[in-house]
Amino acid sequence: MKYIKSLTLGVCSVVMIGCSQVAPDIPSNGGSNVSDANALNSQTVTIDENDINSANGISNNSLNSLNNRYNSSANGFNSLYFAFGSYNISDDMQQVLIHDIQIAKQTRGKIKIEGNCDEFGTDEYNYALGLKRAKALKDSMVMQGVNPSRIVMISYGESNPVCKDMSDECYQRNRRVDLRLVR
Amino acid sequence: MRFLLFFITTVFLFGIDATLQIEKDVEDRTHIAIVDASAVHDNKVYDILKADLKISGHFLVNENLFREGFDMPIVSPELKNQEYVLKYKYDNSINAKLIIKLLKADNSKEVFKKSYAISNKFKTPFLIHKAIYDINGFLRYPDIGWINRYVIFSRYTTPRHSEIVIADYTFNYKKVVIRGGLNLFPKWADRKQSSFYYTSFNGLYPTLYKLNIYTGAKSKVISSEGMLVCSDVSLHVPKILVTMAMDGQPDIYEVNTQTKVKKRVTRFKGIDVNGKYVDNEKSVVFVSNRLGYANIFKKSLTGNAITQLVYHGKNNNSVDSYKNDIIYSSRESSNAFGTNNFNIYLSDSEGSKTRAITTTGSNQFPRFNSNGSVVQYIKYKNNHSYIGYSNIKSHKSLLFKLGVKKIQAIDW
Numbered sequence A: 001m002k003y004i005k006s007l008t009l010g011v012c013s014v015v016m017i018g019c020s021q022v023a024p025d026i027p028s029n030g031g032s033n034v035s036d037a038n039a040l041n042s043q044t045v046t047i048d049e050n051d052i053n054s055a056n057g058i059s060n061n062s063l064n065s066l067n068n069r070y071n072s073s074a075n076g077f078n079s080l081y082f083a084f085g086s087y088n089i090s091d092d093m094q095q096v097l098i099h100d101i102q103i104a105k106q107t108r109g110k111i112k113i114e115g116n117c118d119e120f121g122t123d124e125y126n127y128a129l130g131l132k133r134a135k136a137l138k139d140s141m142v143m144q145g146v147n148p149s150r151i152v153m154i155s156y157g158e159s160n161p162v163c164k165d166m167s168d169e170c171y172q173r174n175r176r177v178d179l180r181l182v183r
Numbered sequence B: 001m002r003f004l005l006f007f008i009t010t011v012f013l014f015g016i017d018a019t020l021q022i023e024k025d026v027e028d029r030t031h032i033a034i035v036d037a038s039a040v041h042d043n044k045v046y047d048i049l050k051a052d053l054k055i056s057g058h059f060l061v062n063e064n065l066f067r068e069g070f071d072m073p074i075v076s077p078e079l080k081n082q083e084y085v086l087k088y089k090y091d092n093s094i095n096a097k098l099i100i101k102l103l104k105a106d107n108s109k110e111v112f113k114k115s116y117a118i119s120n121k122f123k124t125p126f127l128i129h130k131a132i133y134d135i136n137g138f139l140r141y142p143d144i145g146w147i148n149r150y151v152i153f154s155r156y157t158t159p160r161h162s163e164i165v166i167a168d169y170t171f172n173y174k175k176v177v178i179r180g181g182l183n184l185f186p187k188w189a190d191r192k193q194s195s196f197y198y199t200s201f202n203g204l205y206p207t208l209y210k211l212n213i214y215t216g217a218k219s220k221v222i223s224s225e226g227m228l229v230c231s232d233v234s235l236h237v238p239k240i241l242v243t244m245a246m247d248g249q250p251d252i253y254e255v256n257t258q259t260k261v262k263k264r265v266t267r268f269k270g271i272d273v274n275g276k277y278v279d280n281e282k283s284v285v286f287v288s289n290r291l292g293y294a295n296i297f298k299k300s301l302t303g304n305a306i307t308q309l310v311y312h313g314k315n316n317n318s319v320d321s322y323k324n325d326i327i328y329s330s331r332e333s334s335n336a337f338g339t340n341n342f343n344i345y346l347s348d349s350e351g352s353k354t355r356a357i358t359t360t361g362s363n364q365f366p367r368f369n370s371n372g373s374v375v376q377y378i379k380y381k382n383n384h385s386y387i388g389y390s391n392i393k394s395h396k397s398l399l400f401k402l403g404v405k406k407i408q409a410i411d412w
Helices: A002-019 A091-106 A121-141 A169-172 B002-016 B019-027 B041-055 B121-138
Strands: A112-116 A151-155 A174-181 B030-036 B059-061 B084-091 B096-104 B112-116 B151-158 B161-167 B174-179 B183-188 B197-199 B207-212 B220-221 B228-231 B238-243 B253-254 B261-262 B272-278 B281-287 B295-300 B306-308 B317-321 B323-333 B342-348 B363-369 B372-382 B384-391 B397-401 B407-411
Touching: A002 B151, A002 B281, A091 A174, A112 A121, A121 A151, A121 A174, A121 B272, A151 B174, A151 B342, A174 B306, B030 B041, B041 B059, B041 B084, B041 B121, B041 B384, B041 B397, B059 B272, B084 B121, B096 B121, B112 B121, B151 B197, B161 B183, B197 B228, B207 B228, B220 B228, B238 B272, B253 B272, B272 B317, B295 B317, B317 B363, B317 B384, B323 B363, B342 B372, B372 B407
Parallel strands: A112 A151, B030 B059, B030 B084, B183 B407, B228 B272, B342 B363
Antiparallel strands: A112 A174, B084 B096, B096 B112, B151 B161, B151 B407, B161 B174, B183 B197, B197 B207, B207 B220, B228 B238, B238 B253, B253 B261, B272 B281, B281 B295, B295 B306, B317 B323, B323 B342, B363 B372, B372 B384, B384 B397
């Protein structure tokens, strides 16, 4: 028994000593008095891309039509709205979908479908959600005979809100897909 | 035998009781006081010095500010209970100059002294980080080189407009590197932080570019319809993990940045995003809604089997990795129209050893530092946003207030 006691106390002591952190020995000569910040002086660039939007060939028609206060699409298209976290086109939006398909068939050139989200999401997932909304619309249009080669999709995630109020109606307006012709 | 059983039980309890572990860690940290010997006290300089010492996890900093002459030979009696005294003198009348010395508190012996200067005063935070990095290294504590690194982030300015900004980790230094247009998802392209990837949404298709922050040299990497994000960069080969949508479907691809060859990693009709290398870059962890809500999964780069890693939370929509450790944000409330609780969790690539890094508020965008010892995150609290840091080992956390512009993505 005495042997076990001694062994136990010995192992305990070794464990406790092993856990403590001993301050390092300090050499007597210390550090040198030198300037050591040259590497920090490298200057970084600033790129200004403010001119790009006017040169990319995208139509900049007014986001709000006179006929529909909350429509942020252009060229006769109407925006479709989605439920929180969803990328299914709801029954409420079927008439809008039919309207947009008619407009697509009446027009020529490429149609840009822009997926958008509310602010309740982060990082990549929100952009993927916006894209899935755009794709839901594209798939429906293609099924109704619109040539898929005319359609391009892009997700703007939460970057393109049409309002910034902290209200359910505002969040709803931002969960949308906009359509416009590419000029 | 009873003694042996008692010992085994005690050691076992020690091993699992995190509270006891924290207390031990606090006791082990080096007690240090900061003395400002500058002609004019600058709160910002003092705060950064203090923050650097704290977040290192190696120091227990005296919260009081002390002022005395730089050349006073004797440490003030009120500081004798410290182990070290860090005395500094900062002057920005012409250039930014910082002189530091480290004294042993018990015998006033000067053990370290160094001076720093820089012509760009705005980079003063980096001077301070370098000084604390040097002191930490002198004391032979584990490396804290990550405090010298740039943080890069994108923030929204107006609808469909953003800026990409580089900053020091405290956000006291900030510089816009890309302004105008919609440029998002910056991700450092190399360990030296000389270049970064970002996605431009300024053309018809999202396009991934690589930009050198010193020369301005910019090169196109790849473009994709719908969305395109560089999520991770290989440490060993010229490959990156991206989320893109070649057929309108957001999936994860591995792209060779030299040959531009793309390899599809996931194939799912829903959403797969945010791929991060784990298991020595043999597997990826990622966010997917394959169970009907965003959650964290793992997949081998060569096999087809997919493993669910997280079994809690209502929406786990962001993940980062360091070697085999992962951190993720988890929504723990279900308010569709307002503030939700998001917390950051630490786990590993097997989904085990999970523990919370944050416990209150809305905490998102979790990112590891360059050696996996500290977690960075964005906290939203009382209509303000903060950049937060939590040292995994010491459990020490820091918050720095951010501006009003919303952070879109961040990398460190």
